[in-house]
Amino acid sequence: MILFAACSSIDVALTKGSLPEFDRIAVLPFTVKNASWGDEFTDSVQAQLMKQTGTTVVERAQLKKILKEQQMSQSGLVDDSSAVNIGRLLNVKYIIVGTGTALKGRSDQNLIDTFSLKILDVETGAVVMNIRKEPGTEWTPWLRTKYTMGFFYFWTRKEIFLESSTYDHIAKQMVLRIAENLKK
Numbered sequence: 001m002i003l004f005a006a007c008s009s010i011d012v013a014l015t016k017g018s019l020p021e022f023d024r025i026a027v028l029p030f031t032v033k034n035a036s037w038g039d040e041f042t043d044s045v046q047a048q049l050m051k052q053t054g055t056t057v058v059e060r061a062q063l064k065k066i067l068k069e070q071q072m073s074q075s076g077l078v079d080d081s082s083a084v085n086i087g088r089l090l091n092v093k094y095i096i097v098g099t100g101t102a103l104k105g106r107s108d109q110n111l112i113d114t115f116s117l118k119i120l121d122v123e124t125g126a127v128v129m130n131i132r133k134e135p136g137t138e139w140t141p142w143l144r145t146k147y148t149m150g151f152f153y154f155w156t157r158k159e160i161f162l163e164s165s166t167y168d169h170i171a172k173q174m175v176l177r178i179a180e181n182l183k184k
Contacts, residue, residue: 009133009134009135009136009137009138009164010131010132010133010134010138010170010173010174010177011131011132011134012129012130012131012177012181013129013130013131013132014128014129014181015126015127015128015129021182022053022055022092022093022094022182023055023056024055024056024057024058024091024092024093025049025055025056025057025058025092025093025094025095025096026057026058026063026086026087026090026092026094026095026096027042027045027046027049027057027058027063027095027096028042028063028083028086028095028096028097028098029042029063030042030045030097030098030099030100030115031098031099031100032099032100032101032102032112032115032167033099033100033101033102034101034102034104035102035110037102037110037167040110040167041098041110041112041167041170041171042098044167044168044171044172045096045098045117045171045174045175047171048171048172048174048175048176049175049178051175052172052175052176052178052179053175053178053179053182058090058092062090063086063090066086066089066090067086069089080097080118080120080125080127081125083095083097083120084120084122084125087120087122088122092122093121093122093123094119094120094121094122094128095119095120095122096117096118096119096120097117097118097120098115098116098117098118099115099116100112100113100114100115100116100133101113101114101115103165109162109166110166110167110168111162111165111166111167112133112165112166112167112170113135113165114132114133114134114135115132115133115170115174116130116131116132116133117130117131117132117174118130118131119178129178129181131174131177131178133170133173133174136161137160137161137164137165138164138165138169138170138173139160139164140164140173143160143163143164146160147160
């Protein structure tokens with residue numbers, strides 16, 4: 001267990017102080033290279049935000065309307081400054097943007113290799129939090145226990161790696177990092 005105590009493939013960078021609570025946020029559609037399931041990953045993050053933080057997430061139809069009105073594509077062409085403008089139009093304090101890459105050769109399994117999620121302050125345009133999932137296994141306490149209690153026989157490192165790379169798992173872990181910083 002001690003071997004995995006500090007092993008994490010998800011890092012958080014937070015600007016000075018903690019992230020103030022938010023009650024309404026917008027999540028722009030994520031771009032995931034080598035995959036066609038970026039929208040599903042976006043939905044997973046939205047669901048986890050609502051579940052873990054109790055925040056209101058701007059409805060996708062509203063977001064699509066604003067993107068269309070601003071003649072912006074959902075195909076990843078929205079940069080940070082455009083996202084801030086969209087946030088102002090949606091009357092939110094923070095907006096979430098994200099880009100990443102699917103695990104090569106496994107796009108049908110919804111596996112994420114790398115991903116960067118940013119929370120932008122709409123008033124200042126500053127990145128207040130950046131969460132990055134690096135390549136590798138995200139050793140949560142449950143996965144550590146599952147692996148070690150199975151005596152490395154029932155669940156291989158590869159199986160644990162695949163389980164920890166699903167977009168639902170990554171969405172939950174990223175939103176848990178956001179929730180941790182909201183409480184500070």
